[in-house]
Structure formats: structure tokens, C-alpha cells
Amino acid sequence: MSSLSRRSLQELEDAFIKVSFEPESPTASKHADASAPPVQDPLYEPWFERGSGKFVDPAGFGSVALRKIYPNHTITPFQNVNLLGFPHALVEPASPPDVISSLMFFPLARRLGDMTGILVDSVRFGLFKIAWDKYDYLLYVARYPVTYGEMVVQYLLHEGPAEPSRTLLMACGTWDNALHEEIYVFNQGFWNKDHGLWLEVQKANWKDVILKEEFKTNLKKDVNGFFASEDLYRSLAIPWKRGLIMYGPPGNGKTISMKAIMKESDAKGYVPLYVRSFQSWMGEEAAMAMCFAKARQMSPCVLVLEDLDSLINDRNRSFFLNELDGLEDNDGLLIIGSTNHFDKLDPALSGRPSRFDRKYLFDDPDEEERALYCKYWQNKLKSNHAIEFPDALVDEIAVATEKFSFAYLKEAFVSTLVLLAGREKDDTRDFKTLLKHQVKSLKDQLDKSPENATPPRSPWRTQASSFGPRERDQLLPSQPRFSQGRRFWNANPSDLRGGGASSAMPGALPDGMQHGQPNEQNPMEGRRDVRSMAMAAAALGRSFIV
Incomplete structure (x- = not known):
């Protein structure tokens, strides 16, 4: 056929509309090569369609968008660093009217004066300016919904290389991880820093522990001698760990002795860790693993287990003994347990010296x-x-x-x-x-x-528990410190949801000072309750973010 005839035939075909009563496959029309053989697998087309759909990635989108808006800046996304609460940095909103936030009111104790409470800005979107060392930064905070709550993403921008941003985040993370007149408390599956408990522990004094001098001296030597004997333990090729049990009827000095030990150990650099409960959303065994993991991280330290008979039960005893025996390295751990009911402890716990080496009886005084x-x-x-x-x-x-x-x-x-x-x-x-x-x-x-055998409450006064902050409002300073009028920013939705019981030792007031859920990128680290954070921030006169 001549080229003219083929051209005429092609023009004739183009003049007609193809009509078909069979559905045309979008996959075949868009992606398939005409010369390729037809797809035989019946799963191919639905799988291809589902796999080709768009997916949501706000964090990634933010990084890409910011690179276009700030081409000369390095963009550093980060999580779980309390940058707006870093006291060594100057922080302010770049444009306060543009910050999207909702206000939350937190009441304060009446005894503090005319200041009835503080307002906390719960940030959903905002741009902040930060100055630290010799550098200036921009910080974007954005919150967006996810399946089971909300996610917070933060971007640190610096005009220049990324190293200053990483240095700032490392400095802030290091400071935030350190204890600042606080004690780590484990409750409901989270580790929290408790300033109120630290204040209570500071009140303890061995002079106020009324026991026979020989008994008190032996107890103090047992504690202090352990931390001073690391080289001796190693020379003898035995694990550098020790366990003590304080037992006896209530009201005879176990608690105040424990507070005095915590205070003295803290002053010498041996961090006290207090466990309130192993009950948690993830189960008691996982909570125990978290407790011992933290203790190993902080060692040499003192791990306090008050009311040992209620912490250890038939369900978790085996796992606890495995943690105690140190399938992992327990070097530097001084574990102090207390109980009012020594007879209720399992013999595997109370009778084996390698677990709790010494027992101290706090009996009714003679x-x-x-x-x-x-x-x-x-x-x-x-x-x-x-x-x-x-x-x-x-x-x-x-x-x-x-x-x-x-x-x-x-x-x-x-x-x-x-x-x-x-x-x-x-x-x-x-x-x-x-x-x-x-x-x-x-x-x-x-x-x-x-x-x-516990004393009755006097009808004319309220008796607070002997161990724990009487009032969380001790976190706040006197009234003149509030004259700065700073705003307090919070960008973590978990802190605003609450949902955990106060981690303070017995004696904390049941006034709704609840703890939040863990950060989704760092579930091992619990978060402090918003009220305590707001109080601490108010005391420092600075913004904060957790």
C-alpha cells in the first residue's frame, strides 16, 4: 500500500469515535505499554491503585516547604527537646499575633498573694526567635492530629551550617535531662522530675531521727560505706550492688530515715530514684524493666522501693527477682526497700542475702x-x-x-x-x-x-503524710517574683491531656495536678504535669515548652 493510501486510511480512522461497552482500565490506559502483554494477575490493578495513593507526611512536608522559603538556612527537625524552656537562651515569638494557641488557666495557692493563677499558651502553630551563644535561630512549632491524638513537630532554622543548631539542641537536651533541685519519681509507667519531693527531702535531718545511736550509726555506715567501697568490691570480684530492707510497724522512723538517706546521697552526687508504683498501662513487668533501666543509667544511685510488700506480688515477683539478681549489670545500685509487713514478703525476697543483704527492724521504741x-x-x-x-x-x-x-x-x-x-x-x-x-x-x-498501729487524726487539724510534698504550690516563689508578666508557652498536647496520677510520694494533694502521657518519640521518658512546669517556669520568669 502506498504512503498516500496509508495516510488516507489513518485520517479516516481518526474521523470516527471508538465506542465500547466494556470499562477501560485506567491502569492500562495510563501505564501499560501498548506492546506489552496484558496483565493476568487479578490482584495487580487494585494493588497498584492502592499503592499509588497519596499519603500524609506533615513533618516531611514542613522540611521541604521550609527549604524553599529559607534557601540560605539549614533546617533541623527535632523532637523531645525542651528548647523554649532552656534558661540559657533568649526566646520570644517572631510575631505574637500570628501564633495560633489556646489559653489554659492554672490556679495558684491563695497564700501566695493577689496572683490567682497563670495562663499557659498551648501552641498549635507558631514561629519563635531564639538567641543563644553568638547565634540567632528561628523555631517553628506545629501541631497536627494523628490517629490516637496529636503530634508536635519542631524545626530549628539557622542561617549557616547545621552544626550550631545541633550544638544548641545538645546543650538544651543535656540541661533538660539533668536534675535541678528535683528527684526522679516513677509512677504509672513514667519517670517524672519532682521538685516538691526534693523540697520535702531537704527537711530531713539525721538529728531528727530519734533512734539509738548505735542503730543509726550502723545504718549510715551501711549506706555511705557502699558508695565508698567500689574498689573493694571489684578487687574481690563481686558485683558492686547492695540491698537493704527497713521493716517494722508504721510510725517508727522508716520514712524519715529514708528521706535522710536520700538527702545525704543526693548531696554526695548519688542520685535518689523513688518508685511509687509498678502499676502501669504497659504492665508491671515492663514498668519494672523501665525502673531498673533508669537506675542502671543513673548509677551509682539509690533506688527507693517504699511499701515493698505492695509493690511485689505473685504476678511480678519472678520478673522482679530476675532484675534484682542482675541478668544485666547492676553495678552501683543501692536498693532500699521498706515494709510494714515483713512477714508478707516472699522468702525468696526477704531471706536471700544476695538480694537484700541487711535488714533493719524499726520496732516500737523501748x-x-x-x-x-x-x-x-x-x-x-x-x-x-x-x-x-x-x-x-x-x-x-x-x-x-x-x-x-x-x-x-x-x-x-x-x-x-x-x-x-x-x-x-x-x-x-x-x-x-x-x-x-x-x-x-x-x-x-x-x-x-x-x-x-497508726496515730489517729486530731479533730482540730489535718495530718499530712510524713513522706511527700505537703503542697505542690511550694514550687512558686513569693509574690514579687511574678511582676515580670511573661507568657508561658506549651506545645506538647500530652501535657494538656493529663491522665496520670500525681507522681509525688504519699502526701500530695489530690487537686488534679495530673501528669501527661509520654512523648510519642520517646515513650521511655515521662513528662511532668503542666501545673508544676508552669510553676517552675514562673519561678524562673521564662517561657517553657515540653
């Missing part, structure tokens, strides 16, 4: 110890000339308070002083009369069963 406690109060009150406290009264009270715990003795003195301070003018009863009356009253109420 007459000598009761006399020591009375002399302790005699010394405290000697400067009060309105109170007569002769040696004869010391001996009399020591004899009259048989079977009293130290907690009962304390209640007798405190309630006496409260009554003395609130006497009516026509009430002529003196300190001695009131004290003896209170001793008799407590003796009448005293339940001889060791199960209930």
Missing part, C-alpha cells in the same frame, strides 16, 4: 528510746519560757507511753502544743497537765493490733 524522743522535744521547747518541761516529766512520759510508736509520741506533743496555743483565758491547764491528758487519751484509743 523506754530508753521514748526518753530520747521526749528529750528531743524538751530541747526544741527550751527557748519557750512559757513552757516548763523538767527532766522528771521526761521520765514520767517515757514510762507512761509504753507500746507507743514514735508517731503516737509525736501526736501527743503536737496536739498538746495546739491545745496550749488555743486555750481560753479561763483555762489554767499547763503544758504538763495537757500532755499527760493527751497521753491518756491516745492510750485509750490505741489499738493493740499491729495492723492498726
Whole structure:
């Protein structure tokens, strides 16, 4: 056929419309080569269509978009670094009206003055200017929804190489990971820093621990000697670890002794870690693994397990013993447990020396110890000339308070002083009369069963637990510190959701100071509650982000 005839035929074909009653495959029309054989696999087309769909990647999109907007800057995306809370950097919004945020109000204690609370900006989108060292930076914060909540992505921009940005993030991360008048507390599967607990521990003093001097000296030597004996342990080729158990009826000095140990160890650089509970969303065994992993990271340190009999049960005992025996390296761990019910501990826990090497019995005080406690109060009150406290009264009270715990003795003195301070003018009863009356009253109420050997609450006052912050509001300074009027920024949605119980030791107020969920990129690290962070930020007069 001539070329003219072929051209005429082609023009004729183009003049007609192809009509078909069979659906045309979009895959075949767009992607298939006409000369290629037809696809036989029935899964090919639906799989190709599903795999070719668009997917959502806001974090990646942000990096690409910022490279186009700031071609001369290096873009450093990052997570879990509290950059806006870094006290060594100057931070301010680039354009406050452009920051998208919602305000949250957090009330403060009335005793702090006219300041009723603080406002926290929960940032959804914002651009901040940061100055640190000799460099200037830009910080973008963006929050977007994900399947089970929200994700926060942050971008640090620097006009120049990336090394200054990495140096800043390393400095900030190092500072944020360190303890600043705080104690690590583990609760509900998260590690949290607790400043309020640190304040409580600072109140402890060995002079206030009324025990026989030999007993107290042996306890202190056991703790201090462990940390001073690393070379000895290694020379003997034995693991450098030790376990102590404090046991006995409640109210006899276990808690205050533990606080004194924590304070002294912290001052010497041996970090105290406090475990409140192994109950968590991920199970007790995973929580135990987190606890020991943190302890190994922070060693040499003191790991405190209060109420050991309630922490260890039939379900988790085997796993706990494996962690304790050190299938992994437990060098530098001093583990101190306490219990009011030593008989409830499994023999595998209480009877094997390589697990808990020493046991210290904190029993109800004998007459000598009761006399020591009375002399302790005699010394405290000697400067009060309105109170007569002769040696004869010391001996009399020591004899009259048989079977009293130290907690009962304390209640007798405190309630006496409260009554003395609130006497009516026509009430002529003196300190001695009131004290003896209170001793008799407590003796009448005293339940001889060791199960209930705790002092009753006085009707005229609230008795806080002996271990833990009385009020989280201690985090705030006095009123004049709030005159700066700074704004507080928060970009982590987990801190605003709450959902975890306060990690403080017993005694924390149940006032809704809840902890958030872990950062999605760093589930091993718990987050502090927003209220505590806001208070700490207010005390420093700076913005913060967690």
C-alpha cells in the first residue's frame, strides 16, 4: 500500500469515535505499554491503585516547604527537646499575633498573694526567635492530629551550617535531662522530675531521727560505706550492688530515715530514684524493666522501693527477682526497700542475702528510746519560757507511753502544743497537765493490733503524710517574683491531656495536678504535669515548652 493510501486510511480512522461497552482500565490506559502483554494477575490493578495513593507526611512536608522559603538556612527537625524552656537562651515569638494557641488557666495557692493563677499558651502553630551563644535561630512549632491524638513537630532554622543548631539542641537536651533541685519519681509507667519531693527531702535531718545511736550509726555506715567501697568490691570480684530492707510497724522512723538517706546521697552526687508504683498501662513487668533501666543509667544511685510488700506480688515477683539478681549489670545500685509487713514478703525476697543483704527492724521504741524522743522535744521547747518541761516529766512520759510508736509520741506533743496555743483565758491547764491528758487519751484509743498501729487524726487539724510534698504550690516563689508578666508557652498536647496520677510520694494533694502521657518519640521518658512546669517556669520568669 502506498504512503498516500496509508495516510488516507489513518485520517479516516481518526474521523470516527471508538465506542465500547466494556470499562477501560485506567491502569492500562495510563501505564501499560501498548506492546506489552496484558496483565493476568487479578490482584495487580487494585494493588497498584492502592499503592499509588497519596499519603500524609506533615513533618516531611514542613522540611521541604521550609527549604524553599529559607534557601540560605539549614533546617533541623527535632523532637523531645525542651528548647523554649532552656534558661540559657533568649526566646520570644517572631510575631505574637500570628501564633495560633489556646489559653489554659492554672490556679495558684491563695497564700501566695493577689496572683490567682497563670495562663499557659498551648501552641498549635507558631514561629519563635531564639538567641543563644553568638547565634540567632528561628523555631517553628506545629501541631497536627494523628490517629490516637496529636503530634508536635519542631524545626530549628539557622542561617549557616547545621552544626550550631545541633550544638544548641545538645546543650538544651543535656540541661533538660539533668536534675535541678528535683528527684526522679516513677509512677504509672513514667519517670517524672519532682521538685516538691526534693523540697520535702531537704527537711530531713539525721538529728531528727530519734533512734539509738548505735542503730543509726550502723545504718549510715551501711549506706555511705557502699558508695565508698567500689574498689573493694571489684578487687574481690563481686558485683558492686547492695540491698537493704527497713521493716517494722508504721510510725517508727522508716520514712524519715529514708528521706535522710536520700538527702545525704543526693548531696554526695548519688542520685535518689523513688518508685511509687509498678502499676502501669504497659504492665508491671515492663514498668519494672523501665525502673531498673533508669537506675542502671543513673548509677551509682539509690533506688527507693517504699511499701515493698505492695509493690511485689505473685504476678511480678519472678520478673522482679530476675532484675534484682542482675541478668544485666547492676553495678552501683543501692536498693532500699521498706515494709510494714515483713512477714508478707516472699522468702525468696526477704531471706536471700544476695538480694537484700541487711535488714533493719524499726520496732516500737523501748523506754530508753521514748526518753530520747521526749528529750528531743524538751530541747526544741527550751527557748519557750512559757513552757516548763523538767527532766522528771521526761521520765514520767517515757514510762507512761509504753507500746507507743514514735508517731503516737509525736501526736501527743503536737496536739498538746495546739491545745496550749488555743486555750481560753479561763483555762489554767499547763503544758504538763495537757500532755499527760493527751497521753491518756491516745492510750485509750490505741489499738493493740499491729495492723492498726497508726496515730489517729486530731479533730482540730489535718495530718499530712510524713513522706511527700505537703503542697505542690511550694514550687512558686513569693509574690514579687511574678511582676515580670511573661507568657508561658506549651506545645506538647500530652501535657494538656493529663491522665496520670500525681507522681509525688504519699502526701500530695489530690487537686488534679495530673501528669501527661509520654512523648510519642520517646515513650521511655515521662513528662511532668503542666501545673508544676508552669510553676517552675514562673519561678524562673521564662517561657517553657515540653
